[in-house]
Amino acid sequence: MTSTHAPAPFPTWNQSHAATLDASGLLLYRSNLLGSDLRITNYGGGNTSAKIVQQDPLTGQDVTVLWVKGSGGDVGSMKLDGFSTLYLDKLQALQGIYRGPEHEDEMVAYLPHCTFNLNPRAASIDTPLHAYLPFAHVDHMHPDSVIAIAAMANSEALTKKIFEGTVGWLPWRKPGFELGLMLQRYQAEHPQQRGLVLAGHGLFTWGADAKSCYENTVGVIEHAQNWLAKESAAKGAASFGGVARAALPVAEQDATLAKLLPVLRGLASKTGHKLLHVDRQATVMEFVNSRDLAPLAALGTSCPDHFLRTKICPMLVEEAVYALEGKALAEALESKLVAYRAGYAAYYERCKRANSPAIRDANPVIILLPGIGMVSIAKDKATARIAGEFYVNAINVMRDANAVDTYVGLPEQEAFDIEYWLLEEAKLQRMPKAKPLVGKVSVVTGGAGGIGRAIVERQLQEGACTVLLDIDAAALDTTVAELSKKYGKDVVRGVVCDVTSEASVMAAYAQATIEFGGVDILVSNAGIASAAPIEDTTLALWNRNQSILATGYFLVGREAFRLMKAQGQGGSMVFIASKNGMVASNQAVAYCAAKAAEIQLSRSFALEGAPLGIRCNVVNPDAVIRGSKIWTGTWSQERAAANKVDEQDLEAFYRDRSMLKRSVFPEDIAEATYFFCAEHLSAKSTGNILNVDAGNLAAFTR
Structure with a gap:
């Protein structure tokens, strides 16, 4: 049953701000305002346009230019360069050379x-839909409420009833030139209407100016929303047939996800690394715990934007699988995936055309877990998250459509013709090549420190998703906030973790798994430093070094090893040790012994990991003074005293004692670490040591 709570108001048009904007600025403002509310349109969905009079740079004459959201992009976040600009008269002239629907x-x-002013932004397939409507301002949105009406069995009659004839209706047709002409003809025959519902697709609305267009769009959506809520309440039917099961307790959900996701991710990543996104919001939980889950999921989605990102239908995992462990769990999930891939391949064979592109990855994008929620899988985190958001849109559509009428998905052949549309394939082929670490998840301990942050930044630059582990909560929050602002919130997570605590380490990996699906890279970097003559080295100081630098490296390494083994896709571990692991320093017995233990530990991981494709290597820094947190406290004073130099001369001392007479910085350690993390650079390196110390003869590995 639709919620009886009053919905939040839609974003309000700010006339004071609008008054400061020119025509293109008003279009951008309207677009961003519409895209700021997912009830109006989903991410990347829909488009907006304005017909603006501008001076032709060739003739100096005034001409009408269609500004319309270009191919790709998102109305909520786009800038002015996201719009295509085209001569309206040239677009109109295209009707004279059109050869019919089979050639559209x-x-x-x-x-x-038709491009105006050499604008490089590619025009969208929806351009004719805007060009051929005779209004200065046009919006095409994908609101859940209107798509619910568009996806009802009796969509046409209900559209007329709901809007009392003020909004028209057109049957399903895929976007393109012919649909633009259909809109043109329909509006000419019904000049008094304020909008059009496209069956199985979305909404077109318009206005004489930017403000009236915005208010008309929001008004139609709000009317649809209110009518559905009122009608649903009157019918009193339970959403999705009512509740079939209770949600598992959150702790049980987390434990199950931490066990399932690495296995699931590994099996789905055989065609290329993928990342996962978990969604347990109330709408999802209501759906996955409902009586009608299985039959509704099998119907697939309706709006083209939905199934382009979610595939024709999701995969459903039965609750009995949750109790399985180890090999039995892997076999059960593999069986589910094999069946799904076979079903997808059969769908492809049933629907393919003579010129259809080759079948794409047949793995599911959406996986439904009764009692737990929804998992979406894609090549990167943002795509996985957005796919989940689109399926939430589909859930909303199914709920509202079934509450009033009967939900119908798009016919299978129509769905295929959109998914394997040659124009869509061409768009995919134009996508830039992915960065080397896209689809990879990295855990970096000591991630909020100078060296740790440099390592994280280097990985983020190459497309990784990174989980920073650090015991310093304040520094962690600051670092994650700064990196999220720079690289995006999807790719950075921070977890407070004490690497000396087994429970803390295990909890951190469980959280990383729930966030991204598993781990591919571990950089064990958390560290301390201490100095004291042997006779002054207390047991407490010895134990502290061993606990953090040896036991800590073992614990984070062991948990990463377990996850990588469960995923079955190999992995890379990098231990940030020290020159002191190769050659002892004066008055640093506890530190040197612990660092030597790290190096030997890495060799053990390399030995046992090799049959599984898990590599383990060491980066040995020396004298990284700038930006390294180990030089805080007394360490700087202690090393200066041990080397009989003034503290302010310590950096120069270390630089001058090196063979290359160069200082070593966190970025240098990050670059060496990246080499070992990147499969395309170091796939055949394991058990190795890379010194980054500007040259220290005593520390030579051979």
Whole structure:
């Protein structure tokens, strides 16, 4: 049953701000405002346009230019460079060379010839839909409430009833030139209407100016939302057939996810590394715990934007699988995936055309877990998250449609023709090559320190998702906030972790697994430093070094090893040791012994990991003074005293004692670490030591 709570108001048009904007600025403001509310349109969905009079740079004459959201992009976050600009008269002239529906795709090649002012932004397939409506401002949105109406069995009749004839209706047709002409003809025959519902697709609305267009769009959506809520309440039917099961306790959900996700991720990553996103919001939980879960999931989605990102239907995992362990769990999940892939391949064979692109990755994108929630899988975190958001849109549509009428998914052939559309394939082929670490998850201990942060930044630059572990909560929060702002919130997580505590380490890996699905890279970097003559080295000081630098490295390494083994896709571990692990320093017995233990520990991981494709290597820094947290406290004073130099001369001392007479910085350690993390650079390196010390003869490995 639809919620009886009053919905939050839609974003309000700020006329004071709007008054300061020019025509293109008003279009951008309207677009961003519409895209700021997922009830209006989903991420990347829909488009907006304005017909603006501008001076032609060739003739100096005033011409009407269609500004319309270009191919790709998102109305909520786009900037002015996200709009295509095209001569309206040239777009109109294309109607004269159109050869009919069977040739409509060829019209896309003519759009670049209509470009105004050499704008490089590629025009969208939806451009004719905006060009051929006779309004200065047009919005095409994908609101859940209207798509619910568009996906009902009696969509046409209900559209007329709901909007009392003020909003029109057109049957399903895929986006393109023909649909643009259909809109043009329909509006000419119904000039008094304020909008159009496209069956199985979305909503078109318009206005004479930016503000009236925005208010009309929001008004139609709000009317649909209110009507559905009222009608659903009157019918009194339970959402999705009612509750079939209770959600598992959160702790049990977490434990199950931590066990399932690495196995699931590994099995789905055989065609390339993937990342996972978990969604347990109330809407998802209501759906996965409902009586109608299985039949509704099998129907697939309706709106093209939905199934392009979620595939034709999700995979459902039965609760009995949750209790399995080890080999039995892997076999059960593999059986589910094999069945799903076979079903997808059969769908491809049933629907393929003579010129269809080759079948793509047949693994599911959406996985439904009764009692737990939903998991989405994609090549990167943002794509996985957005796919989940689209399926939430689909859930909302199914709930509202079934509450009033009967939900119908798009016919299978129509769905296939969108998914394997040659124009969509061309768009995919234009995508830039992925960075080397896209799809990889890295855990970096001591991630909020100078060396740790440099390592994290280097990985983020190459597309990794990174989980920073650090015991300093304040420093961790600051670092994660700064990195999230720079690289995006999807790719950075921070977990407070004490590497000397087995429980803390295990909990940190469980959280990393729930966030991303598993771990591919471990950089064990957390550290301390201490100095004292042997006779002054207390047991407490010895134990502290061993606990953090030896036991800590063992614990974080062991848990990473377990996850990598469960995933079955190999992995890379890098231990940040020290020159002191190779050659002892005066008055640092506890530190040197612990660092030597790290190196020998890494060799053990390399030995046992090799049959599993898990590599383990060591980076040995020396004298990284700037930016390294180990020089805080008394360590700087102690090393200066041991080397009989003034503390302020310590950096120069270390630089000058090196063979290359160069200082070593955190970025240097990060670069060496990246080499071992990157499969394309070091796939055949394991058990190795890379010194980054500007040259120290005593520390030579051979």
